[in-house]
Structure formats: structure tokens, C-alpha cells
Amino acid sequence: MNSDIILLVLLLAILPVDYSGMFDSPVEKFVLIALSIIATLPVVASAYRSILGKKISIDLLASVALIFSLLAHQWLSAVFINLMLTSSRIFLSYNEARARRNIEKLLKLKPKKVKIKKADGSIVEINPKDVKVGDTVVVDLGERVPVDGTIISGDATIDESSITGESVPVSKTKGDKAFSSTLLVTGNLLLKTEKVGAETTLEKIIKLVEEAQIDKPDVHTAAEKFTTWYLIVIFVGSIVIFALGRDVNFVLAILLVVCADDVAVAIPLAFLSAISYSAKIGVIVKGAKFLEALKDVKVIFVDKTGTLTKGKLNVENFFSDAPDKGTVLRYSGAIAALSDHPISKAIARYVATSKEKEIGAETPEHFEESSGKGMTATFGKDTFGMGRLSYLLEMGRTIKPELQKKITEEEDRGYNVTVVSLNKECKGYFVVADQIKRNIKADVLELRSLGVEHVIMLTGDNEKVAKRIAGELGLTEYHAELLPDQKLDFIKKTLSPKYKTMMVGDGINDAAALSLADIGVAMGGIGYDVTIESADVVLMKDDFSKIPDLIRLSQYVMKVARDDFIIWGVTNVAGLALVFARILAPTGAAAYNFLTDFLPILNSMRIFKLYVRKTRQK
Numbered sequence: 001m002n003s004d005i006i007l008l009v010l011l012l013a014i015l016p017v018d019y020s021g022m023f024d025s026p027v028e029k030f031v032l033i034a035l036s037i038i039a040t041l042p043v044v045a046s047a048y049r050s051i052l053g054k055k056i057s058i059d060l061l062a063s064v065a066l067i068f069s070l071l072a073h074q075w076l077s078a079v080f081i082n083l084m085l086t087s088s089r090i091f092l093s094y095n096e097a098r099a100r101r102n103i104e105k106l107l108k109l110k111p112k113k114v115k116i117k118k119a120d121g122s123i124v125e126i127n128p129k130d131v132k133v134g135d136t137v138v139v140d141l142g143e144r145v146p147v148d149g150t151i152i153s154g155d156a157t158i159d160e161s162s163i164t165g166e167s168v169p170v171s172k173t174k175g176d177k178a179f180s181s182t183l184l185v186t187g188n189l190l191l192k193t194e195k196v197g198a199e200t201t202l203e204k205i206i207k208l209v210e211e212a213q214i215d216k217p218d219v220h221t222a223a224e225k226f227t228t229w230y231l232i233v234i235f236v237g238s239i240v241i242f243a244l245g246r247d248v249n250f251v252l253a254i255l256l257v258v259c260a261d262d263v264a265v266a267i268p269l270a271f272l273s274a275i276s277y278s279a280k281i282g283v284i285v286k287g288a289k290f291l292e293a294l295k296d297v298k299v300i301f302v303d304k305t306g307t308l309t310k311g312k313l314n315v316e317n318f319f320s321d322a323p324d325k326g327t328v329l330r331y332s333g334a335i336a337a338l339s340d341h342p343i344s345k346a347i348a349r350y351v352a353t354s355k356e357k358e359i360g361a362e363t364p365e366h367f368e369e370s371s372g373k374g375m376t377a378t379f380g381k382d383t384f385g386m387g388r389l390s391y392l393l394e395m396g397r398t399i400k401p402e403l404q405k406k407i408t409e410e411e412d413r414g415y416n417v418t419v420v421s422l423n424k425e426c427k428g429y430f431v432v433a434d435q436i437k438r439n440i441k442a443d444v445l446e447l448r449s450l451g452v453e454h455v456i457m458l459t460g461d462n463e464k465v466a467k468r469i470a471g472e473l474g475l476t477e478y479h480a481e482l483l484p485d486q487k488l489d490f491i492k493k494t495l496s497p498k499y500k501t502m503m504v505g506d507g508i509n510d511a512a513a514l515s516l517a518d519i520g521v522a523m524g525g526i527g528y529d530v531t532i533e534s535a536d537v538v539l540m541k542d543d544f545s546k547i548p549d550l551i552r553l554s555q556y557v558m559k560v561a562r563d564d565f566i567i568w569g570v571t572n573v574a575g576l577a578l579v580f581a582r583i584l585a586p587t588g589a590a591a592y593n594f595l596t597d598f599l600p601i602l603n604s605m606r607i608f609k610l611y612v613r614k615t616r617q618k
Helices: 002-019 026-052 058-071 075-107 201-214 218-245 248-258 262-280 288-296 325-336 342-353 389-394 401-412 440-449 463-473 484-494 511-516 529-534 546-580 586-596 598-617
Strands: 114-117 123-126 136-139 148-153 156-159 170-172 183-187 189-195 283-285 297-303 309-320 366-370 374-379 382-387 416-422 425-436 454-458 477-479 500-505 519-523 537-539
Touching: 002 026, 002 075, 026 058, 026 075, 058 075, 058 248, 075 248, 075 262, 075 586, 218 248, 248 546, 248 586, 262 283, 262 288, 262 546, 262 598, 283 288, 283 546, 288 297, 288 500, 288 519, 288 546, 297 484, 309 325, 309 342, 325 342, 325 374, 325 382, 325 416, 325 425, 342 416, 342 425, 382 389, 389 416, 401 416, 401 425, 425 463, 440 454, 440 463, 440 546, 454 463, 454 484, 463 477, 484 500, 484 511, 500 511, 511 519, 511 529, 546 586, 546 598, 586 598
Parallel strands: 297 454, 297 500, 454 477, 500 519, 519 537
Antiparallel strands: 114 123, 114 136, 136 189, 148 189, 156 170, 156 183, 283 537, 309 425, 366 374, 374 382, 382 416, 416 425
């Protein structure tokens, strides 16, 4: 890159010197000729490599134009065309350097020393390369986590923006996961190391960003194909025109107008900027081809648990016809706290925050749990039960028709109903459901406005639950009670060359489905190897709203690419028109080429900056 910068400076310096008429002596003319030849050599070398690779490239046409310029003693024409080609190489080098700087920024997040707590309680600092799985790592306030691991002691607030892009710090405590490069805003932690070196989340992200930035989008491949045929037409046309008129300068002017490689720089620049921007907000797109394909998504398959819902049960309602409703709640909370079942935990949380329960704690004298069915306990003279209605009826409890009707109505609406009994009679129930994530319905509507025709939920849950959630979210279709292989079969039937399909899941249970769809998007992928491996797009934060954002970004980048093509085509047609009108001679054609070839590049840079600014304001 440094040699190209020096060459660019020398070429720019020659122009005013030559126009001022200073090149009168043979020595000065020799400098101009020598510099023109030196600048031409890299282009000819690139053209030679393209011939060996059986490709017709822009550099091949540029080489022909440059060689003709030198043979025709059109030194200024050679200078102008070399100015553009040298500038293009500098732009490409700049983009590659910027990509490396993004990687270097991530690498700077890695601590240079790691504090390890030994078995005897002593703390020693070691090189990160020497940390092993199972080591106890000490992380103090203001330090970055050096490994992926589980918190075994301490409480802290952790800034995870380096991984998820989320600016709000997250509270962590014993049993939670902590990830490499994240920053302790408050507190101190002891971690049990689970992943080190290349296996950490940070290293995997770095690898993905490196691979994504060198990936070539299909639109670039299409541009190359178009350019190949375009250049063949120009070559053949130039030969025909020369054969008819024998005018070397006229043919040379044509070649100088059309030999630019502006699109070859502008389009990758737009995609590179988009992928880098996505990485900064916690969205890892594995390659430009996936970013491009997002614009053609018409069908989106979504898993329910962990994608549309939080995967955390919550009590939606409590009903009891008992006169002592507070006692029923108190007994419910007491036995729910003794069980590890997710429904019991949801009920325990609900009772703990309820204002209707009677004051005081209860400890049952006898407690018995039947796995997956329910629980019974005795409190003094009272016998209390909680669980499925069928279980309580088996235990000899009775239920009033009015209460049974209410329970049936709730179940028909797609809710889980946990019934409670006091002594010999059922006295009420808890309505329990998985919580739907906030704003999912609005996100689904936005997807439809972006051209997505079907949002289809695939779930292993029962029909009634699936129907309720699909109805609440406005999904076009749902399929319930599916086994993993049945999900795959359904996706296979829906695949089509006419449009793109997307599968959105948590990346753990849906790895196969993520791989099968045209584009697999894993939500909340932080820390899960199977997510990073199987998905094409990884949302490090559990945020469904990033899906419409990605599709909108894809559509915008493609608009930029189309604009680049239009600018390129219009300027080339205008340049050829000026040549055929005999307005532009070789020197003028080269100058025109130099000035107009920056337009697509500036378009990619300017428009994308406007998009990022508008997105941030949103």
C-alpha cells in the first residue's frame, strides 16, 4: 500500500508539471515515460494472473489500453488511467486494513494476564495461553473476563456489549455464565474455566468476522460475469472499429473510457461496511452471500420456546372460590417451594409477590410429590393438594361443575391449568403459560411489510398452546406437536428455488433445522458452540427485532449496489457518446475515466453512512 501511495503522489505531481510545459528536455520526458511504464507494470501483472486463471478482468482491458497509450506516446492518457487504478488498489488496501483494525479492536479486549486462584488460596498471575479448563479465575472490578466459564462465587454487573452489542450491563451471580472480553462494571467474581484460547466466544467471533469480511457476495460474482461479457463486446467492437477506420487514437479513447474497476471496489465496500456494522451491534453474519440472500426471504420458520417465548413459565391468573382464599395461596406457595418443577417455581414466585396471601410462612407436616402429576401435603388438620385435575380426582377430591367448566375453558384457550384442593374439594386453579417476548407481534407485522409472506411457527408443544400463541402474534401458520425430524421434513417440503427460506431458533435444539433452511438464524447464541457452527447468522443477544432489521439492511445494501451499477453504466455510456462524437481524445477520455470512476465508490460510502445514522436515530 505504501508503494501505491508514493506512486499516486508522483502521478498527481506530474500532471501540473506537464500541463505547465516544463517537460521540454529529454531527461524530463524520460521521467514521464519511465513513471508511466512503472505504474503500468502492476496492472499488467494482475492481467497476466487473470489470464492464467482463465478470467477476463478489468485489469486485462486496462493493460491493453495502457500498452496502446505507451505505444502511441499518449503519456498523459497512461498517467490518468494509472491514477484511477492506483487509487482503486489503495481503496482495496484501505478496506482490508480497516477490517484488520476491527479484528485488532477485538483482540485488544483480551487481557494480557490472568489471575488464577490455587488450591491453597494463593493468587498468581499467568499468561492467558497457560490457563486450563477447570482453573479458578479471579476477576475484579474494572477487569475483563479472560475466559468463558461459570461463576462459582460473587455477584457482579457485567458489560457484555463486546459480545452482544447490548449497552445495558447485566447482573450475574453464582451459577451464571460469563464470557471472554466482557467487563465487570461492579463486583468481583470467581469463575470455573470452561473454554480457553480458540474455543472462547470472543475468539469464535473474531474468526467469523475475519471469514465474513473476505467472503464475496453473489452480486459481486454477477458483476464479474457481466463485466466479462461487457469487456468481450468492447474488445470485439474495438477491433471492428479499428479495422473499419484505422484510427488508433479513436479506439484508444474507447478503451480508456471503459477500463475502470470502480464497481469492483464499490460493491464489496458496501457489503464490508454492512457486515462490520452488524458485528458492532451483536449480529454476526457469516458472509456477504447470506446478507444478500436476506432480501429474498419469503418464508420464515420460527421455533416457539426461546424464540417467540421466553421459555420461562409465568402465572397469568389465579382463581379460587374458597372463602379463605389467602389460606389457599399460602398453602400453594409452601408446597410449590418444595418442588423443582418449572410450574411449581412459577407458582412460588407468584405467591411470594401476591398481596392476597395471608401473612406467615407454612411448613407442611407431610409432603409427597408424584412426578409429573402433582403434590399433596398436610398442614395441621388441613390436607392440601396441587397438580393436574385428573391427579386430584384420583386422590378422591371432588369438584363443582362451575369450577370444572372454568378449568376446561382455560385449557381450551391453550393455557396450562394447575388445580388446587383443600381437604376433600377442589378450590381453585392457577393459569400458567410461557411468556411471549415483548414486541414480537410488532416485529411480525414489520416482517410482513418487508415482503415476508409467511411466518410459520414449528413447535413440539400441544395444539391448543400453539394455536393461542399463533393467534396472539398474528402468525400466518403454525404446526404443533412436531418431533425434531418432523420439523426437518416440513422445511424440506417448503424449500423452493423461487424464494429463500429462513429458520429462526435458539440454536441448541434446532441445529439441524438451522442448517437445512436457506438462512439459519440463531438467537441468543452467546456461548453455544452448536449455534455458532450451525447458523448462518448469529444474534448474540436474544432479540427477535434484529430479524426485520437484518432484512431491511440487506435490501438497503442491494439498493446501494444497484445504484453503483447504474452510476457505472450511465458514466460509461456518456463517456462513449463523447468519444464517438469526437469530443474526447485519448487524454480527455482518460481524464473523464479518472474523475467518474470515484462516483460509485463515493456512493457506497456516503449512502451507507446515512443508513447507519438513520438507524441509530430510530
